[in-house]
Amino acid sequence: MYLLSKKRTMQPLTNRSKVVVKKEMSLYEKIYLPAIISGMMITFSHFFRKKPTIQYPEQKREFSGTYRGQHVLKRDEIGAERCTACGLCAVACPAEAITMIAGERKKGEEKLYREEKYAVNYEINMLRCIFCGDCEDACPKEAIFLTDRMVKPENNRGSFFYGKDILVEGVEKEKRIDISRRQTAEVLEFKKHKEFDHNR
Amino acid sequence: MALETYIIYKLILVVLVFAITMVIAMYSTYAERKVAGFLQDRLGPNRAGPFGILQPVADAVKLFMKEETIPSVSNKTLFIIGPALSLLTACMTGVVIPWGTSLSFFGENFSLQIADVNIGILYLFGVVSIGVYGIMIGGWASNNKYSLLGAIRASSQMISYEVAMGLSIIALIMTTGTLSVGEIAAQQHGWHWNILIQPLGALIFIVCAFAETNRAPFDLPECEQELVGGYHTEYSSMKMGFYLFAEYINMFISATVISTFYFGGYNMPFIGRFVHDPNWLALCGVAFLFAKIFFGIFFFMWVRWTLPRFRYDQLMNLGWKVLIPLSILNIVLTGAWMMRHEILNVFIK
Numbered sequence: 106m107y108l109l110s111k112k113r114t115m116q117p118l119t120n121r122s123k124v125v126v127k128k129e130m131s132l133y134e135k136i137y138l139p140a141i142i143s144g145m146m147i148t149f150s151h152f153f154r155k156k157p158t159i160q161y162p163e164q165k166r167e168f169s170g171t172y173r174g175q176h177v178l179k180r181d182e183i184g185a186e187r188c189t190a191c192g193l194c195a196v197a198c199p200a201e202a203i204t205m206i207a208g209e210r211k212k213g214e215e216k217l218y219r220e221e222k223y224a225v226n227y228e229i230n231m232l233r234c235i236f237c238g239d240c241e242d243a244c245p246k247e248a249i250f251l252t253d254r255m256v257k258p259e260n261n262r263g264s265f266f267y268g269k270d271i272l273v274e275g276v277e278k279e280k281r282i283d284i285s286r287r288q289t290a291e292v293l294e295f296k297k298h299k300e301f302d303h304n305r
Numbered sequence: 306m307a308l309e310t311y312i313i314y315k316l317i318l319v320v321l322v323f324a325i326t327m328v329i330a331m332y333s334t335y336a337e338r339k340v341a342g343f344l345q346d347r348l349g350p351n352r353a354g355p356f357g358i359l360q361p362v363a364d365a366v367k368l369f370m371k372e373e374t375i376p377s378v379s380n381k382t383l384f385i386i387g388p389a390l391s392l393l394t395a396c397m398t399g400v401v402i403p404w405g406t407s408l409s410f411f412g413e414n415f416s417l418q419i420a421d422v423n424i425g426i427l428y429l430f431g432v433v434s435i436g437v438y439g440i441m442i443g444g445w446a447s448n449n450k451y452s453l454l455g456a457i458r459a460s461s462q463m464i465s466y467e468v469a470m471g472l473s474i475i476a477l478i479m480t481t482g483t484l485s486v487g488e489i490a491a492q493q494h495g496w497h498w499n500i501l502i503q504p505l506g507a508l509i510f511i512v513c514a515f516a517e518t519n520r521a522p523f524d525l526p527e528c529e530q531e532l533v534g535g536y537h538t539e540y541s542s543m544k545m546g547f548y549l550f551a552e553y554i555n556m557f558i559s560a561t562v563i564s565t566f567y568f569g570g571y572n573m574p575f576i577g578r579f580v581h582d583p584n585w586l587a588l589c590g591v592a593f594l595f596a597k598i599f600f601g602i603f604f605f606m607w608v609r610w611t612l613p614r615f616r617y618d619q620l621m622n623l624g625w626k627v628l629i630p631l632s633i634l635n636i637v638l639t640g641a642w643m644m645r646h647e648i649l650n651v652f653i654k
Binding site: 141148149151154157158 | 340343344345346347348351607608610611612
């Protein structure tokens with residue numbers, strides 16, 4: 106170490122570093138065969154090693170608990186859309202990926218839309234989206250969430266404009282998307298506190 | 306033996322050897338990728354069929370379906386002859402290999418060697434030498450500098466290593482006293498394997514076999530990092546498949562020749578104690594020969610995925626300055642050992 110620092114070389118990151126000495130090779134080294142055999146033994150030991158491959162379509166790596174994937178627009182208990190087209194998500198979005206057209210709820214549509222105003226059109230450009238989750242934080246109605254689903258690959262850019270047909274979850278119980286991993290008790294508790302700037 | 310039965314039996318043997326060669330070459334491509342994968346902590350191809358066993362079929366279909374391009378500036382006749390010659394010479398070598406002793410049916414003796422010519426070794430070397438023309442012609446006819454460089458590298462490498470290979474075989478011929486491959490194999494019954502008599506010669510022969518088959522660490526003719534693929538850069542579709550196929554057949558034949566010359570061929574010690582029926586004994590011999598060949602092929606792949614490629618000057622140094630002097634030394638030592646009584650007599654007198 107002292108020698109190294111005196112020569113003003115870089116600090117070694119590990120204690121495994123070796124100073125290279127260019128000395129004449131001994132006969133044992135010149136034959137090469139011992140080195141070749143030891144090298145081949147090393148590769149052979151890898152032959153029986155456990156392979157770390159994950160066989161993708163059959164086998165999937167587990168996502169982290171807070172994985173942020175494709176969005177979902179939630180419905181409430183009776184199946185009405187929670188989104189009121191307030192536009193906070195679009196404002197919060199750093200990538201400007203969200204656009205929407207707001208509309209007024211007509212009489213008789215109470216079962217479809219939760220409040221008087223709703224999103225006639227809601228689009229997320231999945232190529233622009235950076236999956237930061239700010240839309241989810243901004244939403245005052247618990248309407249938009251990021252899920253652990255991956256955005257599917259497409260052949261053309263146009264297919265990445267996800268409209269309400271893809272984003273809104275189904276009415277039936279089995280078609281509902283589970284977001285309990287992101288909407289935890291702590292998150293719900295935090296959102297109740299109106300004194301936080303965020304929740305106003 | 307009647308002439309008709311003789312012809313039919315030889316034809317069956319030829320077709321069988323050809324088919325086995327092709328199937329083994331086909332599955333060598335699969336084995337290569339699988340071995341490479343396992344040596345590198347991967348799984349290798351495993352999608353086509355169980356364990357990817359249909360991968361060679363898929364590869365063959367792919368190669369046949371690919372568009373075939375012949376460069377407009379190339380010499381078209383030679384461009385087609387190149388891969389054909391490569392594959393032809395690769396397939397021709399199997400003729401003199403003794404695949405087993407002999408089977409007897411209906412009182413007739415059927416040797417498992419297609420042609421036991423008394424100059425089998427010379428035939429082998431002659432055919433292997435022609436093999437370089439396939440590469441040379443293909444590389445030259447492509448009219449591409451990378452192809453030409455690859456072809457020049459291949460030919461100079463193969464010619465250089467053929468010298469050492471031939472010299473190492475001379476020592477073997479001195480001890481065995483025959484040029485017939487069948488006789489060399491028959492002499493190695495029990496533990497009389499030639500590698501125990503000729504260890505240095507065997508080592509030189511194996512190293513040269515790697516160079517002759519253009520495999521790592523001597524795969525300079527097709528090193529893709531420098532030459533874009535070497536002599537088959539311009540080839541596409543099944544013509545390229547022919548070159549790749551020829552390479553794998555060469556590897557198979559090399560493993561066969563190494564096992565026959567130095568590792569006892571179809572002989573296995575102690576097998577005579579367990580099996581007594583001569584027909585079963587012959588079949589066991591075939592099985593042992595193939596076990597040795599498969600290990601040889603695995604060894605070729607094992608080396609390929611372990612050792613880095615030589616630099617060109619290192620390759621030439623190894624060939625001319627190390628292997629050729631060593632093989633000459635081997636000849637001298639072998640001769641001295643064979644004449645030891647006479648030499649001793651001279652000193653005693």
